[in-house]
Amino acid sequence: MVLKLLREVLKVGQATVPYPFVPVEVPPGFRGKPEYNPEQCIACASCTIACPPNALTMENDLEYGIRTWKIFYGRCIFCARCEEVCPTGAIRLGYDFELASFSRDDLIVQAEFELAACTECGAFFTSAKELEHVLSLLEQAGLASEDIRVRSAILRKCPECRRKIELARVKPHVHKAFRE
């Protein structure tokens, strides 16, 4: 009887995974810790808008022209929406699940980016890296260099100034149309 049981036990082997001492195998498609690559990030804020629990946040310091991006893993629900919306692939869910920590601060990753100033009024309006990214996208889309030059002059102005310039440009035409 005992021998039979022993044989059975030997046949089944060990069911327990030796995890903390030996790394555990993670299945493909596992959603682990979002890995952030700040060099690739353009601080466009789409991930912070997509993030359902606001684990990702972004703050603008308009006085010094700094945008701070932040992720707090303690609030992350690993839904991968940030990876999905990221236009440059700067954030990607990895396979790391060993996030336990003694302090709250260790669960934070943050990055600071420069803001671009408007060439007209000098106010900060968007991240400098995002602006460069948009211009290189225009180039990739196959626009003529003359066209890119015109557009980049417009893009380097803040929305407020763009509106003013556009208004000033169309005003005479509108007046003329009304008179007729």
Added chain:
Amino acid sequence: MTDYNIKTDSQYAVTVDEATNKLKGALLKDIQRSAYVYRVDCGGCNGCEIEIFASITPIFDAERFGIKVVSSPRHADILLYTGAVTRSMRVPALRAYHAAPDPKICVAYGACGSSGGIFHDLYSVWGGADKILPIDMYIPGCPPTPPATIFGFAIALGLLKQKIKMIAHVQEVGEQSKLLHPEIPLKLRIEIEREARRMAGYWHGKRIAETFMEIYKIDDTQKARSELIEFLKIQDDERLTEIMNRLEEVYQNWQSVQDK
């Protein structure tokens, strides 16, 4: 936008006196005996509870380390707080805390326990166990998998070291992001990504489109095609084959329109 840097709500938070803190430090440093865990559900969705019980099953077997789930806070060394701490569960959570003998370790378990998670800004929620109690350890995850739970306990018991660290990056001079898939025309890239997302859903769609474009970045379509077939053979997934073939169709259509 809510600020998650607020450590505790000092007006309501429980404070620990120095003598207890010292004892707690000693307990955290060198526990040297089995630790009894009491699980406090402060309004969670039960996902965390399922994972806690999964981690004491024979597969993960937390009892190897002497971790035992007990049914009364009076027996507990470790209090495991799950859930976002709803208004009505605050008092029971505090009662469980005061019922447990000193020194005790409080663990915030899951995204909700650590910070309120997706419920952090609801009117009826305190947003995390650390708003009302002194928390010694955070185990994030939604829910934390059994290995993540075991890892948390292993670092609490001093078997392993904490892995995660705070990272702060400051933009460097001349730092520029690279364009993704510069070999593929922008409009074609958009079409491929849309089609992949339509067929496979948001996250998988993006990853499938990425794999496809990684294979098709070379000019030689024939070679890319054979590479794709090889890749699909290794993956051996009918759904993936279907989607990849559809993406290939999109690619071919684009090419034929361009040729005209």
